[in-house]
Amino acid sequence: MNLSLTVRDTRHALVLTALSLVLVITVLVSLTVGAVTIPVGDVIIILLQKIGLFSQLQVDSMHEVVLTTIRFPRVVMTLLVGGALGVSGAALQGLFRNPLVEPGLIGVSGGSAAAVVLMIVFGSGFFLSTDNLLYDAIIPIVSFGGGALATFMVLGLGKQSGKTNIAVLVLTGVAINALAGSVIGLSVFYADENQLRTFTFWTLGDLGGATPGKLLITAPLLLGSMAALLVQSRSLNAIALGEAEAYHMGVNVERTKRIIVLSSALAVGVSVSLAGIIGFIGLVIPHLIRVVFHADQRLVLPASVLGGAWLLIIADVIARTIVAPAELPIGVMTGLIGAPFFIMLLMKAKLKNEI
Amino acid sequence: MxxxxxxxxxxxxxxxxxxxxxxxxxxxxxxxxxxxxxxxxxxxxxxxxxxxxxxxxxxxxxxxxxxxxxxxxxxxRAVLPQSTTVPFAFTAEQIVHLGRYTHRSTHIVNRAIVQEVMERTSTFSLKDQAYSTLSGGEKQRVQLARVLAQVWEETVxxxxxxxxxxxxxxxxxxxxxxxxxxxxxxxxxxxxxxxxxxxxxxxxxxxxxxxxxxxxxxxxxxxxxVFTKTNIEETFCCRVNVYHDPCNNCPYVITERTDTVPASIHHLKLKTSSL
Structure with a gap:
């Protein structure tokens, strides 16, 4: 008996180590793929040189430029966005005690998108150029604000005598998303050609816009919100039994709720501002982790960070190689992988009378 | 108190x-x-x-x-609700472990307590089963084990x-x-x-x-x-008789049979049939 739980803890560590290894390998491979193929050896040497090792070895200088200025920021952003979406989905599913919840369903992404589009179309007058650092810094904040506002509206309206009613919540989410859609439509109506194009590609998701400057601002926000969510994994385990039960067991439920909603809104809002709406990662990954391993949130949350990052890297590699030298929007790829999976989940839940 | x-x-x-x-x-x-x-x-x-x-x-x-x-x-204080549904696939043992949520005791202590309360509630043999697959009675016993785990340690x-x-x-x-x-x-x-x-x-x-x-x-x-005919009848609005059970050395209650349906129910029936 004493052994069985130690084994379980070690198994958590093992699963997470294995996932990390797979992720590292996938990242290395993804760095080699693209318009220019860079050998894995060169990738490793360049990376090591960045931290001051093997500086005497010579590599193709074009490879180095491509890697450091284009692929490396892109991969880091992909990792952060994928991880943020994965863990937000896992935490929100845990909080709402429903495996079908995803950030999109409760309005985070819709709210973020609406706020960002308003910003792109009507806000450009406030800034002399859309390429300056201030603009880069404001977009994530606006995006977070929109996401948080939408989430709190959905959460507030979905409450019934102090408890979250999932059916009302999902319907409210639909309504808020419709509202966000109208705001977006209205903005598109007033947008000029250039803004329209920017916006259309942005909604489909675009990981190509990563710059070190953008990362410098957004990485701390994403890492911070991910960390805040990860800390809640024990409380989420208790909340799985119900909010009242969690409270009986000593969880400060209202505080946990606030932290999770705010951190998810921050994580998703910033992700949306960086890469547009990338659907299904937050839904598919936590579910996959639960099916393959088990439901302990202390595993599901960190594994969703790794899994989300992994899936987005894979989707990104496919998106930028399948029609090379052009690029498929990333949202198309995750949708192609995610939609059939979501339908499968719905069918399964239907069979089990869980809906 | x-x-x-x-x-x-x-x-x-x-x-x-x-x-x-x-x-x-x-x-x-x-x-x-x-x-x-x-x-x-x-x-x-x-x-x-x-x-x-x-x-x-x-x-x-x-x-x-x-x-x-x-x-x-x-x-x-620990609380056992009437019924608890768990949307994710937790095992019985994981549910009982949740009772130790706020206790900063070591794994060894927690495990020993979880094992003890599961044995007391005869749920230890169910420990690796998914909670959702248990019967209603088994679920309730697992929940009781969780409740006991929360307050099991002797304190001042x-x-x-x-x-x-x-x-x-x-x-x-x-x-x-x-x-x-x-x-x-x-x-x-x-x-x-x-x-x-x-x-x-x-x-x-x-x-x-x-x-x-x-x-x-x-x-x-x-x-x-306080287990008297008067108290029970006044509380439940129902005719009863209280007897003494010599086997348990304890009183017991039996309801008095009535063949008349209360007026309110008649009323209800009429209402629904007229719909």
């Missing part, structure tokens, strides 16, 4: 609880009985401080519940468990087991309060018995003393 002092609770104009006074002593089994809608669950929720909008006071070990944090409260202060109809989905053998177990944990300096549906079981196991009707205590005291 766990005390409700002058507890009142209303939702808009409807009075749910009115000047309820109740005491749960460590080492004792306190049962609350009453008809449906009497306010039993609201009373339990107020005692647990899950419902905080009441007037009056709930005092645990000399301190008002309003001065406790969720964490410190969880160290002195007494601990309490509040049970909301703990036997609702059990057969009679399991019901007896459940109450016997609840009664036996009293010896660990634990006070047990239970809402009990079956009057005969209430009087068999309870030390103190409270009758609740329309949010008011109609009778309270030593279980065997």
């Amino acid at each position: 766990y005390q409700a002092i002058d507890l009142s609770f209303r939702v808009r104009d409807r009075i749910i609880l009115q000047n309820v006074n109740l005491t749960i002593r460590p080492g004792e089994f306190t049962a609350v009985v009453g008809p449906n809608g009497a306010g039993k669950s609201t009373l339990l929720k107020s005692l647990a401080y899950e419902n905080t909008n009441f007037r009056g006071q709930v005092i645990i070990n000399g301190t008002s519940t309003s001065s406790y944090t969720p964490k410190s409260l969880s160290r002195v 202060h007494p601990r309490y468990i509040l049970l909301d109809e703990p036997t609702s989905s059990m057969d009679i053998a399991q019901q007896q087991q459940m109450f016997a177990l609840a009664k036996s944990v009293c010896s660990r300096n634990i006070g047990v309060m239970a809402i009990v549906h079956d009057l005969n079981q209430a009087v068999q196991f309870a030390d103190q018995l409270y009758f609740l009707r329309d949010g008011k205590i109609t009778a309270a005291g030593e279980a065997k003393d």
Whole structure:
């Protein structure tokens, strides 16, 4: 008996180590793929040189430029966005005690998108150029604000005598998303050609816009919100039994709720501002982790960070190689992988009378 | 001691609880009985401080519940709800481990406690099964194990468990087991309060018995003393007879058969048939 739980803890560590290894390998491979193929050896040497090792070895200088200025920021952003979406989905599913919840369903992404589009179309007058650092810094904040506002509206309206009613919540989410859609439509109506194009590609998701400057601002926000969510994994385990039960067991439920909603809104809002709406990662990954391993949130949350990052890297590699030298929007790829999976989940839940 | 002092609770104009006074002593089994809608669950929720909008006071070990944090409260009282659904695939053992949520004790201590309470509730053999696949009675026993795990350790202060109809989905053998177990944990300096549906079981196991009707205590005291024909009839609005069972040395109640359907039900039938 004493052994069985130690084994379980070690198994958590093992699963997470294995996932990390797979992720590292996938990242290395993804760095080699693209318009220019860079050998894995060169990738490793360049990376090591960045931290001051093997500086005497010579590599193709074009490879180095491509890697450091284009692929490396892109991969880091992909990792952060994928991880943020994965863990937000896992935490929100845990909080709402429903495996079908995803950030999109409760309005985070819709709210973020609406706020960002308003910003792109009507806000450009406030800034002399859309390429300056201030603009880069404001977009994530606006995006977070929109996401948080939408989430709190959905959460507030979905409450019934102090408890979250999932059916009302999902319907409210639909309504808020419709509202966000109208705001977006209205903005598109007033947008000029250039803004329209920017916006259309942005909604489909675009990981190509990563710059070190953008990362410098957004990485701390994403890492911070991910960390805040990860800390809640024990409380989420208790909340799985119900909010009242969690409270009986000593969880400060209202505080946990606030932290999770705010951190998810921050994580998703910033992700949306960086890469547009990338659907299904937050839904598919936590579910996959639960099916393959088990439901302990202390595993599901960190594994969703790794899994989300992994899936987005894979989707990104496919998106930028399948029609090379052009690029498929990333949202198309995750949708192609995610939609059939979501339908499968719905069918399964239907069979089990869980809906 | 766990005390409700002058507890009142209303939702808009409807009075749910009115000047309820109740005491749960460590080492004792306190049962609350009453008809449906009497306010039993609201009373339990107020005692647990899950419902905080009441007037009056709930005092645990000399301190008002309003001065406790969720964490410190969880160290002195645990609650067993009527039923618990778990949307994710947790095993029975993982559920019981959740009872140790706020306890900063070592893994070894936690594991030993989880094993002990699972053995006591005869759920140890179910430990690796998915909670959702268990029967209603098994689920309830696993939840009881979780509740016990929360207050199992001996501490300087007494601990309490509040049970909301703990036997609702059990057969009679399991019901007896459940109450016997609840009664036996009293010896660990634990006070047990239970809402009990079956009057005969209430009087068999309870030390103190409270009758609740329309949010008011109609009778309270030593279980065997207050278990009278008058108290039961007044609380439940139902004709009964109370006898003495020499085997258990305990009173028991049997309802008097009536062949007349109450007027209100007639009325209802007419209404539905005319629709």
